[in-house]
Amino acid sequence: MNQRAAILSLITPAYLWLALTILLPLSAMLYYSFLSDVPIGNREVSWTTENYRTFFEKAFYSELMLRSFKLGAEVTSICLLLGFPCALALAKSIRGRTKEALFLLIILPFWSNALVRIFSWTMVLRGNGILEYSINWLLPGTGPLDLMFTYPAILLGLVHSYLPYMILTCYISIDAIDNQLLEAARSLGAGKLTILFRLIVPLALPGIVAGSFLIFIPVIGSFMEPRLLGGRNGTFIGTIIEDQFTAVFNWPLGAALSFIMMGLVLLILFGFSPLVRRLK
Amino acid sequence: MIFLKWISRIYLICILLFLYVPILVMIALSFNESQLYRIPIEWSTRWYEALASNSKLHSATLNSLTVALLSTCLSTLMGTAVALAFFRHDFRAKRLLQVMIFPPITIPWLIIGTAMLVFFFWVGIGRGLHAMILGHVALSLPYVVIVVSARLKSFDSALEDAAKSLGASYWQTTFWVTVPWLMPGIIAAALFAFAVSLDQFVISYFLAAPGFTTLPVEIYTAIRKGFTPEINAISTLVIFLSMLLLLGVSRFYRFGGRN
Known part of the structure; x- marks a missing residue:
């Protein structure tokens, strides 16, 4: 059997598929981002860099881009603060069947539809919703909370959606740390905090970095969560891009904004690459 | 030490509660009589009964399952x-x-979805069932490669060499030796891919045609237009289906690593 033919027949279908669904669409989008209009029918279309200029000239867009990146950073940090201790507890202080069961319980909700989860939050947070009702029942006279359609509501919904990613990636790298290493440190007199920050955190860094990117990237592109939980306060670059494609039909501007967003993400990835390289 | 152990247990339980609050609320309100989600809850199954005659949700569910299966x-x-x-x-x-296998999960879905919309429109593929299948396959490919590769790590190539030395051809070895051994990994990967497709909203949203939507897209439209507890009822059913699938995966794919 010719080795070359074997390799080709194994990989060609998948990569042709990816070319058709990822590579070519992204190229088409890049092309569109330099057009003055959508080339439908007989419209006059010319080359232009106006779509990119719009971004840099109108403070509106760059402010929204910044707002999205800030949201991404905040959601990622909260997930890390909540998720890391959870992963640590799961990996190092619980054993056997309980561990496997708890692990399944943590990834189960993450298997339910993201949209459905956000929808449930709207029922919890809205005026006269579950949260208001329960708090007023426990502490009568608290009055309305007005949480729905605010920035904290968006934050809450996104953290809830992405927390399992952080727990999962941190868990995998903490679980791989040899217990004997921790024992050795302890017997040499290292305190709990020393063990945590000088041993566990550095060794779990690959998981922390992986989890952070798995959360940060989708959050800055999110549009459904801000719309449903943020209402009028839910305008981010993701919702603006979505509008360009589904409501305003300014595809070239939407394409340009998407590429600027991807460019910024790549810049951040490169910024972190020395760290990532050190991990290998 | 005992003290720390209890703190970590209590902490884990708090996190679990946080993760499950919205799901429990969703399920509880699907059995609530009031159309306006008034609480306290009055038990009723009217929204499940209403589901039975909601043809729009039926066809969306059928579409979701068709896309996911294919x-x-x-x-x-x-x-x-x-x-x-x-x-x-x-x-x-x-x-x-x-590295090229990963873009479907490392580029925001918003960008992949809109890029597909632009390109499919441009070359005449358009929107609808076929477009969604194109998109969903690309999204689940990386997961399949990761899960099957994980299973392959513990495969002993000597088995393939043995088959070959006994005269089996390349493809005979593949189909009679390697694939049967890989089966648990392949089944786990398939269940994974199915769940990814069933839950996929963003890509489907951009590729849905006026006459062809999937369940998540239909739910999104319903939420934005003002919703009824019917949405809770169908979501509850979807959650149970997804969880059954995950339990299925866990039979074949060991979560949590070595214990």
Whole structure:
């Protein structure tokens, strides 16, 4: 059997598929981002860099881009603060069947539809919703909370959606740390905090970095969560891009904004690459 | 030490509660009589009964299942082949190709979805069932490759060598030795791909045609237009289906690593 033919027949279908669904669409989008209009029918279309200029000239867009990146950073940090201790507890202080069961319980909700989860939050947070009702029942006279359609509501919904990613990636790298290493440190007199920050955190860094990117990237592109939980306060670059494609039909501007967003993400990835390289 | 142990247990329980609050609320309110989600809850199954005659949700559910089933078959087949090629052979561009499999999960779905919309429109593929299958397969491919490759790590190539030395051809070895051994991994990968497709909203949202939507897209439209507890009822059913699938995966794929 010719080795070359074997390799080709194994990989060609998948990569042709990816070319058709990822590579070519992204190229088409890049092309569109330099057009003055959508080339439908007989419209006059010319080359232009106006779509990119719009971004840099109108403070509106760059402010929204910044707002999205800030949201991404905040959601990622909260997930890390909540998720890391959870992963640590799961990996190092619980054993056997309980561990496997708890692990399944943590990834189960993450298997339910993201949209459905956000929808449930709207029922919890809205005026006269579950949260208001329960708090007023426990502490009568608290009055309305007005949480729905605010920035904290968006934050809450996104953290809830992405927390399992952080727990999962941190868990995998903490679980791989040899217990004997921790024992050795302890017997040499290292305190709990020393063990945590000088041993566990550095060794779990690959998981922390992986989890952070798995959360940060989708959050800055999110549009459904801000719309449903943020209402009028839910305008981010993701919702603006979505509008360009589904409501305003300014595809070239939407394409340009998407590429600027991807460019910024790549810049951040490169910024972190020395760290990532050190991990290998 | 005992003290720390209890703190970590209590903490885990708090996190679990946080993760489950919205799901429990969703389920509880699907059995609530009031159309306006008034609480306290009055038990009723009227929204499940209403589901039975909601033809729009029926066709959306059917579409979701069709897309998920077809894209699962395609991505499992192609993804397993790729994992096999990476496992068996060393070739130029292998590193590059390995990296190329990941864009579907590392680029925001918003961008992939809109890019597909633009390109499919441009070349005349358009929107609808076929477009969604194209998109969903691309999204689940990386997951299939990862899960099958994980299973391949513990495969002993000596088995393949033995088959070959006994005269089996390359493809005979593949189909009679390697694939049967890989089956638990392949089934886990397929269930994974199915769940990814069933839950996929963003890509489907951009590729849905006026007459062809999937369940998540239909739910999104309903939420934005003002919703009824029927949405809770169908969501509850979807959650149970997804969870059953995950339990299925856990039979074949060991979560949580070595214990």
